[in-house]
Amino acid sequence: MSKITSITGRILYNSRGNKTIEVDVKADKNFLGRVCAPSGASVGKHEAVSFPNGKPEEGLRILKENANKFLNLDPSDLKSVHESLRSIDPTENYSIIGGALAFAVTIAAMESASMALGEPLFKTLSKEEEYRFPFPLGNILGGGSHAGPGTPDIQEILICALGSKTIREAIETNFAVHQELRSVLEKTYPDFTYGRGDEGGWAPKLTNEKALELSAKACENLGFSLGDEVSLGVDFASSTQWNEQKNRYVYDRGGFENSPEEQIEFASNIIKKYKLIYAEDAVHEEAFEDMAELSAKFPKTLIAGDDLIVTNKKILKKAINAKSCNAAILKVNQAGSLFDALEFAKEANDNNIKLITSHRSGESTDSHISHIGIATKSKMLKVGVVGGERVAKLNELIRLSEHDLIRGMAEI
Ligand code: PGA
Ligand code: ZN
Numbered sequence: 021m022s023k024i025t026s027i028t029g030r031i032l033y034n035s036r037g038n039k040t041i042e043v044d045v046k047a048d049k050n051f052l053g054r055v056c057a058p059s060g061a062s063v064g065k066h067e068a069v070s071f072p073n074g075k076p077e078e079g080l081r082i083l084k085e086n087a088n089k090f091l092n093l094d095p096s097d098l099k100s101v102h103e104s105l106r107s108i109d110p111t112e113n114y115s116i117i118g119g120a121l122a123f124a125v126t127i128a129a130m131e132s133a134s135m136a137l138g139e140p141l142f143k144t145l146s147k148e149e150e151y152r153f154p155f156p157l158g159n160i161l162g163g164g165s166h167a168g169p170g171t172p173d174i175q176e177i178l179i180c181a182l183g184s185k186t187i188r189e190a191i192e193t194n195f196a197v198h199q200e201l202r203s204v205l206e207k208t209y210p211d212f213t214y215g216r217g218d219e220g221g222w223a224p225k226l227t228n229e230k231a232l233e234l235s236a237k238a239c240e241n242l243g244f245s246l247g248d249e250v251s252l253g254v255d256f257a258s259s260t261q262w263n264e265q266k267n268r269y270v271y272d273r274g275g276f277e278n279s280p281e282e283q284i285e286f287a288s289n290i291i292k293k294y295k296l297i298y299a300e301d302a303v304h305e306e307a308f309e310d311m312a313e314l315s316a317k318f319p320k321t322l323i324a325g326d327d328l329i330v331t332n333k334k335i336l337k338k339a340i341n342a343k344s345c346n347a348a349i350l351k352v353n354q355a356g357s358l359f360d361a362l363e364f365a366k367e368a369n370d371n372n373i374k375l376i377t378s379h380r381s382g383e384s385t386d387s388h389i390s391h392i393g394i395a396t397k398s399k400m401l402k403v404g405v406v407g408g409e410r411v412a413k414l415n416e417l418i419r420l421s422e423h424d425l426i427r428g429m430a431e432i
Contacts, residue, residue, distance in 0.1 A: 023093070053131030055386060061166060095133040105122050142391040142420070152426065155399065158221075159221035161231050204234050204241065255301060301325065311344035
């Protein structure tokens with residue numbers, strides 16, 4: 021059995037240039053697990069807080085003061101590592117230590133265990149006979165809280181190459197659509213600056229409708245039919261528009277407002293018109309019944325909860341009872357520790373809720389989530405298309421395609 025012989029941390033920076041925390045866990049003095057935590061911009065009300073009082077330094081101080089609580093634990097015993105964290109922070113939303121620290125400590129421990137075992141991380145995370153690749157789901161055009169004024173209110177238009185037979189083909193197809201979309205934007209708007217949002221999607225000054233139309237055009241220009249070789253998805257991130265006082269969704273940039281009923285209609289029209297395979301947070305984070313209406317209407321589309329479920333097992337159970345979603349986003353740092361996230365994944369898989377493991381808008385260049393996506397039997401991996409911190413995850417999938425344990429693409 022391996023033992024944790026040291027645990028240390030440091031302050032680094034994420035893809036937005038904001039401070040974050042990195043943790044090194046060493047097993048048997050030799051085997052290093054190193055994890056740098058991401059953080060979100062469109063953050064759900066009920067997710068784990070990133071840092072105690074918003075301060076990464078405070079998380080680091082707590083780690084240093086409590087390092088001995090982790091020493092001599094078996095790094096592959098995720099439950100024990102998690103329980104040590106919980107002995108420091110029993111709060112539901114990790115307000116004492118921050119979700120970023122919980123994320124980094126638990127994943128780094130498992131990585132050090134995988135190093136000691138001489139096996140890839142996905143195998144240490146989950147023992148299966150065979151594994152599948154999740155389909156990469158990439159942001160080709162962005163707006164909302166990931167891009168500036170004038171961009172669409174809708175946060176993300178996404179591409180997924182569901183017709184691809186290999187992971188390389190799926191990744192290359194996403195790149196091709198992203199590139200073609202640039203040409204389409206350039207031809208339509210000669211003053212397009214090639215500006216991109218936080219996750220690498222183009223961030224042009226466009227209405228929601230036009231953004232969707234041009235994204236579809238980019239696919240068609242490449243000879244693809246929507247719903248065949250490629251499909252579009254949308255993260256509405258509609259809690260950003262939701263105004264509780266008004267009881268309406270306020271689309272500042274589009275200059276219109278939707279009642280809850282109109283919002284369902286608005287999302288339904290987009291799902292139908294663009295044959296979306298994926299629709300995330302089409303209604304706000306507490307609208308479980310409205311989500312259920314969409315799920316009933318579109319059984320073939322992944323109706324996914326991100327801010328709605330925040331990788332929280334209790335909330336997932338509520339969503340399952342209300343039949344709100346047939347799919348759920350898994351972001352480890354929303355849950356807090358990897359242990360919490362894997363428990364969440366089990367609950368989802370046991371209830372036929374399709375998982376989409378996801379990056380955050382403020383990312384590190386780590387690629388652990390590629391392994392987590394495989395180990396949790398995720399159908400899709402939402403990691404963007406371009407930008408070093410996004411491509412890092414995609415490149416890791418290509419490396420992993422050298423393993424014969426992974427037998428092809430997920431079945432959606
Ligand atoms: P976030 O965005 O990381 O800013 O929360 C990603 C998403 O909403 O899917
Ligand atoms: Zn989202």
